[in-house]
Amino acid sequence: MDFLLSNTTSASISHHKLLTRSKLQNIFFFNFVIDYCQICTLSDSIQGTRHRFDQFGGLTLKAMPEEKALTVTNGSSNNKTAHVLTMAGSDSGAGAGIQADLKTCAARGVYCSTVITAVTAQNTIGVQDVSVLPEESVAAQLKAVLSDMHVDVVKTGMLPSTAMVKILHDSLKQFPVQALVVDPVMVSTSGHVLAGSSILETFRQDLLPMADIVTPNLKEASVLLGGLQLETVTDMRLAAKSLHDMGPRNVLVKGGDLPSSSDAVDIFFNGKDFYELRSSRIQTRNTHGTGCTMASCIAAELAKGSSMLSAVKLAKRYVETALEYSKSINIGNGPQGPFDHIFKLKRRNPSRLQLFDPSDLFLYAVTDSGMNKKWGRPITDAVKAAIEGGATIVQLREKDAETGDFLEAAKACLEICRAHNIPLLINDRIDIAMACDADGVHVGQSDMPVKTVRALLGPEKIIGVSCKTPEHALKAWADGADYIGSGGVFPTNTKANNRTIGLDGLEAVCLASKLPVVAIGGINLSNARSVMELGVVNLEGVAVVSALFDRDCVVAETKKLNALLTDTVAKVGSEMVCNK
Numbered sequence: 138m139d140f141l142l143s144n145t146t147s148a149s150i151s152h153h154k155l156l157t158r159s160k161l162q163n164i165f166f167f168n169f170v171i172d173y174c175q176i177c178t179l180s181d182s183i184q185g186t187r188h189r190f191d192q193f194g195g196l197t198l199k200a201m202p203e204e205k206a207l208t209v210t211n212g213s214s215n216n217k218t219a220h221v222l223t224m225a226g227s228d229s230g231a232g233a234g235i236q237a238d239l240k241t242c243a244a245r246g247v248y249c250s251t252v253i254t255a256v257t258a259q260n261t262i263g264v265q266d267v268s269v270l271p272e273e274s275v276a277a278q279l280k281a282v283l284s285d286m287h288v289d290v291v292k293t294g295m296l297p298s299t300a301m302v303k304i305l306h307d308s309l310k311q312f313p314v315q316a317l318v319v320d321p322v323m324v325s326t327s328g329h330v331l332a333g334s335s336i337l338e339t340f341r342q343d344l345l346p347m348a349d350i351v352t353p354n355l356k357e358a359s360v361l362l363g364g365l366q367l368e369t370v371t372d373m374r375l376a377a378k379s380l381h382d383m384g385p386r387n388v389l390v391k392g393g394d395l396p397s398s399s400d401a402v403d404i405f406f407n408g409k410d411f412y413e414l415r416s417s418r419i420q421t422r423n424t425h426g427t428g429c430t431m432a433s434c435i436a437a438e439l440a441k442g443s444s445m446l447s448a449v450k451l452a453k454r455y456v457e458t459a460l461e462y463s464k465s466i467n468i469g470n471g472p473q474g475p476f477d478h479i480f481k482l483k484r485r486n487p488s489r490l491q492l493f494d495p496s497d498l499f500l501y502a503v504t505d506s507g508m509n510k511k512w513g514r515p516i517t518d519a520v521k522a523a524i525e526g527g528a529t530i531v532q533l534r535e536k537d538a539e540t541g542d543f544l545e546a547a548k549a550c551l552e553i554c555r556a557h558n559i560p561l562l563i564n565d566r567i568d569i570a571m572a573c574d575a576d577g578v579h580v581g582q583s584d585m586p587v588k589t590v591r592a593l594l595g596p597e598k599i600i601g602v603s604c605k606t607p608e609h610a611l612k613a614w615a616d617g618a619d620y621i622g623s624g625g626v627f628p629t630n631t632k633a634n635n636r637t638i639g640l641d642g643l644e645a646v647c648l649a650s651k652l653p654v655v656a657i658g659g660i661n662l663s664n665a666r667s668v669m670e671l672g673v674v675n676l677e678g679v680a681v682v683s684a685l686f687d688r689d690c691v692v693a694e695t696k697k698l699n700a701l702l703t704d705t706v707a708k709v710g711s712e713m714v715c716n717k
């Protein structure tokens with residue numbers, strides 16, 4: 138996926154805001170036509186008052202640091218649990234609404250509390266019923282969460298009455314949060330109207346000015362702009378600018394339905410610069426809930442401390458990756474199915490208990506008996522040194538060792554690894570692994586088949602398998618492996634006659650894989666960065682032999698590689714990045 142930065146800068150808008158607004162209001166008045174269906178019986182009353190907000194009137198939202206780096210992987214930067222509150226409708230089919238928000242936040246490692254505004258009966262065919270909750274109940278839910286549980290970001294979805302917008306305003310005034318993400322849900326993806334016409338004006342006048350970001354799709358942007366035709370990327374830019382004039386700090390116009398584009402193009406506008414965010418359009422029926430997911434992912438990333446632009450970029454990648462992973466899901470008989478938010482769980486074979494942590498593959502030290510002999514180093518010293526340098530997993534690859542010697546060495550190394558909580562795997566020799574109760578084994582395509590190894594070792598041991606092709610990768614998952622070693626990425630002298638697959642081959646394996654992948658083959662300090670910079674989904678780290686063990690000081694070499702990998706991964710950003 139490319140992010141194209143446009144240098145187009147809008148003129149300062151602040152003093153034009155009210156003028157622009159009144160012009161737009163006229164357009165809305167004459168052009169607004171919306172298809173009423175039974176769902177339009179939603180309550181619209183606001184009990185007499187129309188509330189106005191800051192900057193037009195009094196609400197304080199804590200400012201977001203604009204270019205704060207996305208450095209937090211687990212919870213917010215101040216050690217508090219990152220927390221998103223979603224105020225939205227329940228979707229019985231669980232593809233959108235509250236259910237999508239909960240799953241998205243869970244997938245992104247963020248706590249999510251819920252304020253339910255309406256209960257919808259819907260499935261893959263469409264929306265069959267909507268029950269709007271009493272306003273007192275919505276107010277009570279908001280108060281219960283905001284008054285007690287520290288909320289970082291509020292995200293709104295279906296707000297079926299103007300009164301609920303006022304309740305939101307009053308609640309946020311009493312309990313300010315870091316940011317408000319507004320997904321202006323008005324029309325469901327199946328075409329049902331989820332907010333009546335009278336709420337439209339409240340959205341424009343009251344909700345949008347409160348928002349740190351508003352994320353309309355083309356239909357919603359068009360409705361908000363009085364039925365404006367949006368058919369090109371240029372139209373989307375104009376729409377983003379006009380919506381920004383209504384008061385939100387940032388606007389993301391999502392162009393998933395843009396007829397004139399073969400890509401999925403979104404326009405992000407922060408009041409100054411336009412960003413054109415492009416990704417390939419994924420052909421799938423399983424797109425129900427993409428809007429809610431995008432907005433809740435933005436909210437989750439903001440809650441973790443990300444800048445607005447980074448949060449938007451990451452959310453787009455997250456949705457794209459989830460869609461890609463969910464093509465084969467077959468739920469329901471209607472035209473639009475849900476997708477899988479927690480796609481990473483597919484790495485795991487659900488039929489058995491999984492104890493393996495993919496992040497252990499970050500710096501994988503693989504020993505070599507010949508190299509240890511050359512440097513006069515006992516294997517136990519080699520393993521200790523690698524661990525001291527920062528190795529996160531160790532494999533004993535002792536091709537020349539006698540069985541008895543290998544078993545004794547394995548037992549000694551296991552003691553060292555256990556003391557440091559580092560998994561120890563045995564290369565090729567299932568018998569040695571079983572005899573010393575190692576944490577697992579690594580096998581190649583011509584070693585014992587993974588299914589047989591699994592049957593021998595049971596559900597809890599780690600099994601790695603070497604894969605050079607996407608077909609190998611799919612089989613590895615089906616057979617019950619835990620991870621894939623993929624290479625040779627570069628030519629190597631350590632393994633004779635090894636076929637080099639290059640960075641392209643590695644990328645193809647990672648993209649096809651449902652398992653975490655570690656890259657291997659000729660990787661050293663001069664090229665490890667290029668491997669991790671692929672930033673491809675499933676790639677967790679590098680496995681190395683000679684760059685650590687065919688060296689004078691194993692500790693120093695491991696430390697250097699560890700620092701380089703850490704630095705590269707921090708720059709690449711999220712480990713779920715899918716490089717399209």
Ligand SMILES: Cc1ncc(COP(=O)(O)OP(=O)(O)O)c(N)n1
Binds near residue numbers: 532602
């Ligand atoms: C992490 C990791 N990946 C790949 C290999 C290679 O295993 P294999 O193909 O069985 O070749 P040998 O190591 O047995 O020569 C590995 N050992 N570790």
Ligand SMILES: Cc1nc(C(=O)O)sc1CCOP(=O)(O)O
Binds near residue numbers: 603629
């Ligand atoms: C053991 C092994 N397996 C490979 C594969 O391609 O599967 S390449 C390899 C050797 C890796 O050693 P070095 O880090 O010294 O290049």
Ligand SMILES: [Mg+2]
Binds near residue numbers: 564580
């Ligand atoms: Mg082997």
